[in-house]
Amino acid sequence: MRVGETLIAYLWIAPATLxxxxxxxxPVLYAIYISTFRWGLVQGRFLGLGNYEQALADPExxxxxxxxxxxxxGTIPVALTxxxxxxxxxxxxxxxRDLYRTLLFLPYVTSTVAAAMVFSWVFHPQYGVANYVLxxxxxxxxxxxxxxxxxxxxxxxxxxxxxxxxxxxxxPSLALVVVILFAIWHxxxxxxxxxxxxxxxxxxxxxxxxRIDGAGRWAVIRYVTLPLLSPxxxxxxVMATIRSFQAFNQxxxxxxxxxxxTTRNVVMLIFQNFYxxxxxxxxxxxxxxxxxxxxxxxxxxxxxxxxxxxxxx
Amino acid sequence: MSRQRWLIHLVLVLVxxxxxxxxxxxxxTSLKTLQExxxxxxxxxxxxxxxxxxxxxxxxxxxxxxxxxTAFVAGLTTLLSLLFSSLAAFAFAKMRFPGRxxxxxxxxxxxxxxxxxxxxxxxxxxxxxxxxxGNDVWGNGGKGLYDTYWAQIVPWAASPFGVxxxxxFFLSLPNDFYEAAQxxxxxxxxxxxxxxxxxxxxxxxxxxxxxxxxxxNALLWPLVVTSxxxxxxxxxxxxxxxxxxGTQYHLLMAAATLVMLPxxxxxxxxxxxxxxxxxxxxxxx
Numbered sequence: 001m002r003v004g005e006t007l008i009a010y011l012w013i014a015p016a017t018l019x020x021x022x023x024x025x026x027p028v029l030y031a032i033y034i035s036t037f038r039w040g041l042v043q044g045r046f047l048g049l050g051n052y053e054q055a056l057a058d059p060e061x062x063x064x065x066x067x068x069x070x071x072x073x074g075t076i077p078v079a080l081t082x083x084x085x086x087x088x089x090x091x092x093x094x095x096x097r098d099l100y101r102t103l104l105f106l107p108y109v110t111s112t113v114a115a116a117m118v119f120s121w122v123f124h125p126q127y128g129v130a131n132y133v134l135x136x137x138x139x140x141x142x143x144x145x146x147x148x149x150x151x152x153x154x155x156x157x158x159x160x161x162x163x164x165x166x167x168x169x170x171x172p173s174l175a176l177v178v179v180i181l182f183a184i185w186h187x188x189x190x191x192x193x194x195x196x197x198x199x200x201x202x203x204x205x206x207x208x209x210x211r212i213d214g215a216g217r218w219a220v221i222r223y224v225t226l227p228l229l230s231p232x233x234x235x236x237x238v239m240a241t242i243r244s245f246q247a248f249n250q251x252x253x254x255x256x257x258x259x260x261x262t263t264r265n266v267v268m269l270i271f272q273n274f275y276x277x278x279x280x281x282x283x284x285x286x287x288x289x290x291x292x293x294x295x296x297x298x299x300x301x302x303x304x305x306x307x308x309x310x311x312x313x
Numbered sequence: 314m315s316r317q318r319w320l321i322h323l324v325l326v327l328v329x330x331x332x333x334x335x336x337x338x339x340x341x342t343s344l345k346t347l348q349e350x351x352x353x354x355x356x357x358x359x360x361x362x363x364x365x366x367x368x369x370x371x372x373x374x375x376x377x378x379x380x381x382x383t384a385f386v387a388g389l390t391t392l393l394s395l396l397f398s399s400l401a402a403f404a405f406a407k408m409r410f411p412g413r414x415x416x417x418x419x420x421x422x423x424x425x426x427x428x429x430x431x432x433x434x435x436x437x438x439x440x441x442x443x444x445x446x447g448n449d450v451w452g453n454g455g456k457g458l459y460d461t462y463w464a465q466i467v468p469w470a471a472s473p474f475g476v477x478x479x480x481x482f483f484l485s486l487p488n489d490f491y492e493a494a495q496x497x498x499x500x501x502x503x504x505x506x507x508x509x510x511x512x513x514x515x516x517x518x519x520x521x522x523x524x525x526x527x528x529x530n531a532l533l534w535p536l537v538v539t540s541x542x543x544x545x546x547x548x549x550x551x552x553x554x555x556x557x558x559g560t561q562y563h564l565l566m567a568a569a570t571l572v573m574l575p576x577x578x579x580x581x582x583x584x585x586x587x588x589x590x591x592x593x594x595x596x597x598x
Contacts, residue, residue, distance in 0.1 A: 009410035016401035016471035017416060023468035024423040027434035034433060086328055089321045102584055103329045109580045111530045113548045114569035117555050118339045121562055127351045197592035246427055249532045253552055267429050274433055275537055281433060288430045295427055
């Protein structure tokens with residue numbers, strides 16, 4: 001190794017290393033630092049773990065995590081099941097396959113801000129086409145994004161069967177359900193494309209061998225296709241969980257965290273503390289670190305559990 | 314066609330209709346008068362397409378400015394990111410130097426950090442960059458790069474994901490190739506720009522498309538780090554417009570259509586690269 005070569009190599013990596021170091025790597029350490037101070041427009045008093053204690057004792061944070069949890073549980077099973085079915089159908093050497101794929105992937109590339117505006121309009125409480133469609137089947141108009149009552153409770157009330165449970169047991173508010181529908185719609189094409197790639201990696205011979213051995217269509221899907229697809233599935237679950245926890249744009253546009261904070265997830269809470277109440281920068285940084293920890297733990301758990309159940313190859 | 318095929322098409326057509334419907338409804342509303350847009354039951358086809366809604370929406374806010382801002386920011390961010398990322402990737406793949414492993418792993422580690430963690434420190438860093446925007450050597454006194462184009466460009470002018478993707482590619486180039494070129498007297502940079510980069514075109518296109526898409530659709534960072542319409546990008550402009558003109562639904566939908574259009578066109582032109590890029594990397598830039 002010559003000194004000259006080393007110097008040249010450092011020159012080549014300098015721009016990227018500097019940018020990634022200053023704006024991606026060091027900020028993690030800096031965020032920890034900020035989170036231990038009272039920090040408004042300027043740096044204030046050292047608080048140690050004070051911001052963390054305050055955050056963990058704050059019902060706002062727990063509510064925000066509950067919203068994120070509803071969001072994850074509301075999106076992933078529905079999105080992945082339907083995306084798998086569609087990908088499986090598309091994979092059957094069907095005509096117009098490329099056309100279908102093009103259309104289904106379209107939402108994923110469109111701006112979340114613009115698309116969220118369209119959803120707000122479709123689900124408008126007075127003029128929305130969603131209420132019109134409900135009206136056709138005899139259901140009363142809904143307030144959708146303005147509705148803080150849980151969707152399940154509304155349903156039970158309509159059936160005169162509301163048992164009067166504690167609030168959180170009813171699940172997401174109707175407003176959050178609309179946000180969840182948006183998330184499923186927007187990410188659907190992504191899931192389908194990944195499933196298609198996973199399906200094309202399965203050797204045809206394996207499925208054919210199972211079929212020759214007398215396995216029916218469902219048995220092949222259940223015992224051959226799905227197990228061989230499990231690495232793809234694990235990847236999609238991990239990605240979707242991270243994406244769900246980080247959802248911001250559509251919530252900002254559709255509800256800004258309302259009604260009654262039923263759509264305010266952790267990112268929205270960070271944004272409000274940091275941006276809309278500027279005196280709470282240190283506090284917002286502490287919440288961001290807590291979110292980081294939670295995402296990290298969940299991801300590691302998913303990969304751990306997944307590794308035990310996933311069949312590689 | 315067999316009955317089963319028909320059934321498959323039936324399911325797929327229904328799904329496609331649900332997925333595409335919001336786009337149809339957006340365009341349909343954008344071509345109505347306000348009264349027609351508000352009519353119950355809803356009007357499916359505009360009776361007299363109001364193409365004039367588009368120029369009206371365009372003038373109702375500084376949209377031309379917003380578009381220019383985004384085109385400049387997204388374009389320059391993508392170019393710089395491709396350049397800096399591929400330079401670093403090439404060095405990580407083909408050169409030997411102390412600290413190579415540590416630096417590369419450090420870059421990869423940042424991929425696991427959610428952006429919300431970087432948001433606040435990045436904001437503080439942008440405001441306190443020394444000697445910029447009226448700041449002194451210690452980064453105080455001015456507002457740094459706050460409310461400038463550069464605040465939206467610099468933090469994304471190199472991407473850990475891009476470095477990773479390109480490095481994988483350069484690793485697959487045979488070393489003999491590189492050594493032979495050096496023996497022939499070609500400098501590293503000539504080899505890089507004349508041989509390695511052209512070969513890496515597919516990876517460059519993938520990284521570039523997703524970088525551009527991420528930059529074009531970004532909201533949270535520009536919202537926080539800018540305040541004046543002169544530098545704000547289209548997504549922030551559209552969100553502001555949506556809050557201010559909350560009841561002009563025909564104009565809102567016209568504006569939403571205009572904002573979607575460039576990316577949709579880009580997608581339709583390069584859709585194979587998009588879907589293959591997603592399938593091979595599975596990551597959003």
